[in-house]
Amino acid sequence: MYDLAIMWDWVAFSVRWLHVITAMAWIGASFYFVALDLMLKPNDALPEGAYGEEWEVHGGGFYHTVKYLVAPARMPEHLTWHKWQSYSTWLSGAALLMIIYWVGGELFLLDPNKADLALWQGILISGGSLTIGWLLYDQMCKSKLSENPTLLMLLLFVILVIMSWGYNQIFTGRAALLHLGAFTATIMTANVFFQIMPNQRIVVQDLKEGRKPDPKYGKIAKVRSTHNNYLTLPVVFLMLSNHYPLAFATEYAWIIASLIFLTGVTIRHYFNTMHSTGKGPNWTWGVTVILMIVIAWLSTNPGYDSYDEAEARALTPYEQKFASAEGFEDAYNVVLGNCSMCHAREPAWEGMHWAPKGVFLETEGDVARHAEAIFLQAGVTHAMPPPNAIDTMEDENRATIVAWYRDGRSK
Secondary structure, three states: OOHHHHHHHHHHHHHHHHHHHHHHHHHHHHHHHHHHHHHOEOOOOOOOOEEEEEEEEEOOEEEEEEEEOOOOOOOOOOOOOOOHHHHHHHHHHHHHHHHHHHHOHHHHOEOOOOOOOOHHHHHHHHHHHHHHHHHHHHHHHHOHHHHOHHHHHHHHHHHHHHHHHHHHOOEOHHHHHHHHHHHHHHHHHHHHHHHHHHHHHHHHHHHHOOOOOOHHHHHHHHHHHHHHHHHHHHHHHHHHHHHOHHHHOOOOHHHHHHHHHHHHHHHHHHHHHHHHHOOOOOHHHHHHHHHHHHHHHHHOOOOOOOOOOOOOOOOOHHHHHHHOOOOHHHHHHHHHHHOOOOOOOOOOOOOOOOOHHHOOOOOHHHHHHOHHHHHHHHHOOOOOOOOOOOOOOOHHHHHHHHHHHHHHHHO
């Protein structure tokens, strides 16, 4: 039975690996094509309908790229589509969200100190909320607001701030920031699936059937692609935030997440301008540094989990199995002696202000709640405690944890 926890952790690891790989491919392609588009130079010798060209050198050879503002005169024999990166990133991310925040929802998704919800209700909000942003954003893009790109982006930012606040009223800080990233990534992938690709297909079909393509489809695709370009960096930050309590374990986590979107704009504006003109506006770095200082200052405020009540909620039936399992008292003493100096509401380790990943291992309830993580981190592996934190943790202590966990899983 206990081997299931190991296999499930490897499933999560594999899906996370896939997610990172596909995200790298998507982000790389997105950044490259935006940079390429901005670096295009006009040339009178270009074919009819061509907008600009760019010469590049890489891998020991030269590349000559020509862009057509609408489409070439005839359909090329070979056409490469860039879509799988976006779809694979979203699908793997959705799978990872389900593995961590749905299957492990009672531990990682819901915060009973914020909202008294059943797990199924939390999962319903988790999945259903991801579509809201796309529906609102898509309608705005199709309205007259599309004629004012700056106003459109500001309204999108307002939506993101509202969702950041809303998620923090329900979910744990860790889950709230992750869901805001998934919320934004859903908008980005939906842009590709529902707008960019269909519009490109219309242009291709027109070429195949000998019609002159309408330039409006290319313009729509470019606007959506540009929006994705500015949203990319904040999404990466939010996806990484679950590893850093300074980002999520504070009552101002929703403001931190909101400010991160502004840093994404300033950083991308610098590089986009540099690609276009050869020189980026240096003031953007000053603004970015100021925003990050504000974010760092906000992160020093008390975290959500620095509660006076150590037993903030009753154990679930699943967690209760471990609290009543044979060997729990011995395992609890092992954890208390080897882990609680760092994993405490007020860590005793010098220079540490928050428990790693916001995980507390002080009370019996804490240990029962984190049984699987303790088993994986300090039972079957030697990941915890860090070698330089304490004297070597004895093998018999790790065996005590494994035996306790196995008994709890067998109940």
